[in-house]
Amino acid sequence: MPTVKVRNLKNKEVGDVTLSDAVFGVELNEALIHSAVMNYRANGRQGTSATKTRGNVSGSGRKLWKQKGTGRARIASLRSPLWKGGGNVHGPQPRDWSYQMPKKMRRGALRSALSERLREGNLIIIDEFGFAAPKTSEFVKTMAGLKLSDDASKAVKMLIVDSLDNANLILSSRNVQKTKVTNSFGLNIYDIIYHEKLLISKAAVEELNDLLDPKREAKADAEVVEVVEEKPKKAAKAKKEAAPVVDVVEAAPAEVVEETVEETVEEVAAAPAETVEETVETIEETPADTEAEVKDNE
Secondary structure: OOEEEEEOOOOOEEEEEEOOHHHHOOOOOHHHHHHHHHHHHHHOOOOOOOOOOOOOOOOOOOOOOOOOOOOOOOOOOOOOOOOOOOOOOOOOOOOOOOOOOOHHHHHHHHHHHHHHHHHHOOEEEEOOOOOOOOOHHHHHHHHHHOOOOOOOOOOOOEEEEOOOOOHHHHHHHOOOOOEEEEOOOOOOHHHHHHOOEEEEEHHHHHHHHHHOOHHHHHHHHHHHHHHHHHHHHHHHHHHHHOOOHHHHHHHOOHHHHHHHHHHHHHHHHOOOHHHHHHHHHHHHOOOHHHHHHHHHHO
C-alpha cells in the first residue's frame, strides 16, 4: 500500500497516510481514461446548434421566371440552397449527445487517473483546509507557500477535494484563476485530467477509499443478485400458502361435507321462532319498488 506524507497549510509534514492499493495503486489505462473523458464531455454538450432549411428561411415561393426561353438557369424558389440567403442542406440540428457509460468503467477510470497523479507526485494530501475567514488574498498566499510550481508568476491548475461545508474555503477560492473546489462525491475524470495538481484533504481520502473500493462494488452486486433470486422463491412460497379454499373442500371426504351440511340445518331449525318471524316481517315491509327492482335484476 502506498504511503504519502500529510502536510498542513504551512507546508510542514504532520504525519503519514496509507492509501488503498485498489484505489491509488492501479495501473494506467489510457483507453479507459479516454473513454471516460469523452463520455463526460459528450454528456456536457448542450446540443442546441441549429441551421435553417429552405422551409425555415424567409422568401417568396413564387417561381421567379419561366422554365425555358430566358437563357438563364432554371429555378423554382428563391429559398433554394443554391442562392444567397437560401436554406442550408444537411446542417446541424438540435440533438442529445449524452450516452450512458457503465458505472464500473467510470470508477475504474477514476482509480487509474488518481493512481497516475500519485505516481507523478501531483497528488498532495493536506491535513485540513482551515481558513479563519473567507479572504482570497489569504488563500493565494497559502497556496504560494505550498510551492506547487517552480514559476510563482504562473497560475497552476489546481483541484481541491474537500467537504462542501467548508464555506471559507469555497468563498476564498472561487475568484482564483484555474482553481476548483469539489467534494469526493463530485469528483470526475475530466477535472482530474484537466488540473495539474490535486490537493485532497485527509477526510476526503478516506471517503475516496470507501467510494472507489472494488470490493464494495462486488458486495453491492452480490446483494442485488441475492434479491433477484429471492423474489421467485418468495412468490412460490406465498402461492403455496394461499391455496384456494375450493381445493381444500374438494379434497375433503364426503362424510365431512355431509356432517357440515347437517350441522347447518340443525342450527337453522334450532333458531328461535321470534327471529324467524322478524325476518318474515322485514321481507313483507320491503317496498314494492324494491321488489320490482329485484325481479328486474333477476
